[in-house]
Amino acid sequence: MPEAPLPRFAAPPPARFALSEAAAAWLLSAPAMLSLFLLLLGPSLALIALSFTDWELGAGGLTWIGLGNYAELLEDRTFLAALRNTLLYVALVMPSSIGLGLLIALLVEGGKRLRATFRAIYFLPVVSLLVAMATAWQYLLHPTIGPVNRLLALFGVAPINWLGSSDWVLLSLCAIGLWENLGYVVVLFMAGLTAIPSELYAAAEMDGARSPWARFRLVTWPLLGPTTLFVVTITAIRCLRVFDTVAALTDGGPNNASEVLLHVMYKEGFTYFRIGYSAAITAVFLAVVLALMLIQTRILDRRIHYA
């Protein structure tokens, strides 16, 4: 082949172009950045600013009270109960729904038939309207006419006041939360399981992993890592956000036994009109969420990304 001079267009573009390219980049990303600020960062900053004021809905003005709202939170029995209940709820519902969800996903995925049917059944609670389903739960858990207590009565168990007793109400809500989250977890894990190459199980079998547990430890669990991280994150946030069952079934009662963060936030903001105080609760809520996310990404992220 005869030797040809290098084509001109391979040369770096003149500086003038570079400048306008940068400008174009800013211009093109401006809508996204603007909406990011307007829709996400802006409101969050406004919320944090509000949490330092005593603004009440409809009141003429507002005063900067610094950490006043936060100081009040520390002495607010309702808020402290809500914080404790919410963390307890997360601590109970998250591991149980993940553990049980993984088990069910493994069983369903291990079975040969009716996979789609099971998937649909378990996903049903996720797509149903929780407030509507709450009515069903209210009936099921009714202390005198509820089927649950009638069933227990067959085994000689004395009726339990599931939603009316402060001993049971949080556990009952946790059970409903488990029911609500389980399907979601099952479907996510099933998706994760189908992504594991079957050759790895064959390899594990050849390598001497005899028991299902050994294969689970060697292949399933590590390869589900990214799925698990996602499930943990999503479930934690869903649990932290528990609200509708409380609002529909117990209204936080009795005596704050089922009070949770978002419900208190809602009450303070929308029933008591104390927007500033409500903003402070929201800020605490956001802090808890952020802390949880940080811990998760720190601990888990490092260990599960192979790609």
Place this chain on the structure above:
Amino acid sequence: MLSTTRRTTLGLGLAALARPALAQSGVELVVHYPMPAFFKDVMEKVATEFQEANPGIRIRYPAPSPNYEEGVQTVLRQAVAGGLPDVSFQGLNRLRVLTERRLPVDLTPWLEKDGGPDARGWSAPVRGLARFGGIQAGLAFAASNPVVYYNLNLVRRAGGDPDNLPTKWDDLLALSGRIAALGEGISGMHFRWAGDDWMFSALLYGYGGRMLTEDEKDIAFNGPEGQAAMRLLDRMVKEGKMQPLTVDAALQAFYAGKLGIFSGTTAYIGSMLRSIGPGVELRTTKMPVIDAEKGRLPTGGNAAVMLTKDPARQEAAWKFIAFAAGPRGQSIMTQGTGYVPSNTLAPTDERYLGAFYRENPLFRPAMEQLPISQPWYAFPGTNGVRITDTIVNNLARVVEQRATPEAALADMAQEVKRLLPR
């Protein structure tokens, strides 16, 4: 919201076709109301009849608020952001917040016209329901007070006399205890103590007590009346075998024929009639009398509040309020809900509700209790609802038998005191 607006506009358009001359120079009043489940049909009917009687004024309803809390929140928000309605129906216990924000227009000048309020059926007790901060903040539209619902089938099985239902708490508690003893998952009674402080105030007022001192600087519910009220609540559990049910659970049990006695607002009548099963024979009575002299009952319900500051619109708004709270408007409201009319002319007049009350005895007890009804107390300052929750939380401790009535009341007093304005 859109569909309502459209439908209303369409209706108005048809009306305009029929009577073009009248519709042209009219005023359009924007009227906001809460709880469409109870009031939607009533409000539509009131508007239709009002517009027929007052050509030239059109009524437009924006989206109703689902409950009193959101209703007042909507108005408070609109006060800041703009878009206030001309008239809003607000919960009686929410008027105080609005008054403190200086939103309602004082209705006193209008009430004085046309021969004075008493002649038009708005007696002093009726007016008192919506008087706050020295002004007539609104005019009561729907009133309610607590009554007792019985399932006569269970009463009979427990050996009670359906035609001689208890008029004293001692008898009621004993009957409840007997019903609870029937077994088969049957409970005796439920006193609707949860949700808000309304039913607690029914006991407190029953003993002649009051929530705060006259000057509203200190609590007054921890005196002998309050202690008696708490002890009565305690006896409901101990003697009446009341279980700590949520309100919904109690209502469901009552519908299913598994609860003998339910005590709560008369406003439940409508939904009771719709929901009770075939095993329930419903009867209502007045609340048992505690103190024949000093005893009072709280009033729930809502009032029409004038919000417009425009004199021309105020005139039209008053016409609407007067119609809604007048005998015709009250007839429509009473027959469409379980509420009590807040107009003294309506119930007795044969043109209005005379026949209705004769034929519907379930509605009667609440009406008969009107003379001893007094306003639902609204706490001063910004912590009103929190005070309510504090009270309910301490009631829960008694109902769950986790605290003695005395201890719960002491805690309640201490906690509420901190929430009062200093």
Place this chain on the structure above:
Amino acid sequence: MAGIAIEGIRKSFGATQVLKAVSLQLRQGEFLSLVGPSGCGKTTLLRIIAGLKTADSGAIHIAGREVTRLRAADRDIAMVFQNYALYPHLTVAENLAVPLVMRALTPWQRLPLLGRLAPGTAARRREIAARVQAAAEMLRIGHLLDRRPVQLSGGQRQRVALGRALVRQPSAFLMDEPLSNLDAELRASTRREIVELHRAAGVTTVYVTHDQVEAMTMSDRVAVMMGGEVLQLGTPREVYEEPAELRVAAFLGSPRINTLKVAAAPDGLRLGPVTLPLQAAAAPGTRLTLGLRPEAFALAGEGLAARVEHLEFLGAELLLHGRLAADESPIIARLPQAETAGLAIGAQVALAVEWRAALLFDAEGKRLRLAPQREAAHA
């Protein structure tokens, strides 16, 4: 000691018979390729040998031991998978150690951290590490031990997969198309390496491939499979030069063998109007198939007349695509480059045939014996 004995293995998926009573005997240390088009049942057979699938009937013996009812983990065999099946979360060293750890350590000893406290764990771990090191060095991946599979090239992953199979010194190796994901150059060099490793280790090996070059170059013997049956088992030379069936002849060899429709006649075989100098043991008029490999042709002054339609230049050789004048059937001839000067598309050529290499098949595709005649083809 025996290698692997496969006796009458049948397997059906639903109504489809995937394996129809397959039997094979492997000598100890033998390298046998299962070759055939996709869907011929070779992978299923391999998985049945491995114990990953169960046969409907039949028996498997490995190293003199019946393993038919044993599960994979207990058959003392190692397998290399097509996609290598490396554990992505483990380093190369950990991947290599898995087969040893799974067998040498109890579940208790395998526990992270806690397992170290169990008696004897440390010594076993040291031994495992030494064997991993040895295997890695044999495969020249010692410098990769701390990497994760995702950080390796395809060839490196392939070595790790081989290493994982080698590290335990099993009584048989099974390989499922281990080279199919490598590029051509790497494939050629790895072919040789696997053969050398096999020679060094002397372990009985079953090698599944659809690539006839791999099968021919690597194996001691080749089993050609089609439709769930072993059509022929023999050395690479046997199956190529003396195919038992037309299907075997057609599968092996590239370009494909030329097949001509001929009919038996008293004086030879009839190809259209031409009589070929071949004598078949068949009644006159019997329809037969004649197979001529592309290298059986040579350019000559006389022979079968053909028209050149296409020419492929391969360097040392040239592929002539043409059409026979006799019956218009297409043929491919592989000719030495040196003899083809001046060939052009459209040219008429005469192709001399080495009749001794001709293969004759009956209507069912079974091989027939034939004897070459003295005379050359004549019109």
